[in-house]
Amino acid sequence: MRKHKDAIRVWPAYLDSNLSRAQGRRIPANLAAPDVTVEVLEQAATAAGLESEAETDKQYPRNWSGIGGSVILSNPEGHKKKRLLLMLAKGVRRIVAQRESEKQAAEAKKAGKKRRK
Helix, strand or coil: CCCCCCEEEECHHHHECCCCCCCCCCCCCCCCECCCCHHHHHHHHHHCCCCEEEECCCCCHHHCCCCCCEEEEECCCCCCHHHHHHHHHHHHHHHHHHHHHHHHHHHHHHHHHHHHC
């Protein structure tokens, strides 16, 4: 395992509203989003202006049998981990909400086509 100076590892479970605090969520449930993935974390980090590196071969220690992956965020300013998680949470919620609205629009469009026939 290589050391990451001035970097913080973020697991998707930290921001997943489907999980409890005991299962690994680190922020309040009302600020978290459901079904967070590594890709969503990377997009949120980019949107927040943070450099990130994805590691898809890692497993979250509290749930080693689940879907894996983590993101390593560079932290040259020395922010606390909680602050970085809250910065990411805003972007994650926006991305997840956008995906949900796109999914609903596609389903509505698909349902509209079925009615015409």
